[in-house]
Amino acid sequence: MHCPPPATPDAVPFFTAQGAAFGLDLSACIQRVLEQGQFVLGPQVRAFETAFADYVGAAHAIGVANGTDALTLALRALGVGPGQRVAAAANAGYYASTAIAQTGAAPQYVEVDEDSLTLAPAALAQALRGADKPAAVIATHLYGRMADMPALAALCAQARVPLVEDAAQAHGAILGGRKAGAWANVACFSFYPTKNLGAVGDGGALTTSDGALAQRLRALRQYGWQQRKYEVALSGGMNSRLDELQAAVLLAKLPHLDAANAARRAVAVHYNAAFAGLPVRCPSRLDESHVAHLYVLRTPRRDALRAHLLAQGVGCEVHYPIADHRQPVRRAESAFALPVTEAACAEVISLPCHPALSPAQIGRVTEAVRAFFSQGGAC
Known part of the structure; x- marks a missing residue:
């Protein structure tokens, strides 16, 4: 599920090509x-x-x-x-x-x-x-x-x-x-x-x-x-x-990958602290075994949260909304019982998490998520 890019001039992008260049020419x-x-x-x-x-x-x-x-x-x-x-x-x-x-x-x-x-x-x-x-x-x-x-x-x-x-x-x-x-x-x-x-x-x-x-x-x-x-x-x-x-x-x-991974992990750690106490499931074990390629929250209110974030100018994605055995090409033949898999596919949402995020942008993301739940989770 691809979320369209936020339209506001000060939007927080989900990904930037400039940031992915690690500052290199x-x-x-x-x-x-x-x-x-x-x-x-x-x-x-x-x-x-x-x-x-x-x-x-x-x-x-x-x-x-x-x-x-x-x-x-x-x-x-x-x-x-x-x-x-x-x-x-x-x-x-x-x-x-x-x-x-x-x-x-x-x-x-x-x-x-x-x-x-x-x-x-x-x-x-x-x-x-x-x-x-x-x-x-x-x-x-x-x-x-x-x-x-x-x-x-x-x-x-x-x-x-x-x-x-x-x-x-x-x-x-x-x-x-x-x-x-x-x-x-x-x-x-x-x-x-x-x-x-x-x-x-x-x-x-x-x-x-x-x-x-x-x-x-x-x-x-x-x-x-x-x-x-x-x-x-x-x-x-x-x-x-x-x-x-x-x-x-x-x-x-x-040669710059490890530093970029550390920057991603720092963003994820900040989010986890900011979302403590909210009715969401945050990533666990943010140690060296997790390089924060994506920062993925889990909430039953995923679709409403997604709409709220986009309205607030915060980019987001869903990785991934349809389990493989539920894809149209497999649906007729599926005999797999995977309740954990299916529940995750219905709840996951990815927030911006990359080395180019500024402190102000990270703050906008956390404020937008917290505002959604302080309003009762209604868009």
């Missing part, structure tokens, strides 16, 4: 690529892949065209295909479901944890029992908060089922001393412009410490070429390459 990055004259799989991509792998703590990073392609390629490289099932959450925007469908497999939706809204270990344990196990599991880090990777990874290892991290919303998050992207067989990142580490267009990457898997991924991102150009050695290949322009921008921004 990104035009210089672009000019450098134009001057070098190589635009696909060149030195900027190689340099970014090396830097990003080092940052995540993985042996390999493979740049691709976008985050959804990364998920699709991860599943294909793991051998997932028609007739198989992939376990995933159903409250994260249908991106994992899209990737699963592109492999010919079917989703097996698993309930999420009431607090984190990420895969519930107990529910996954149930899905992994018996001989009829899913071929893979996708664990999505949602809103900037990492899923319970120690528990999920242990369950998948015990069941001998490969685990994929969807880390598109958790660049730089750390749990148990390990960053998002370093926990699973393979991890997937999006560099869509609104992400914590965003490009100036689409972009994505995979990280893994499995050398053979990395080799398959590099081949699959480029038609299935493995040893020689134009010789297709692997089926299921795609044309999905991170271009030099995006890699140059990401390479310049990467």
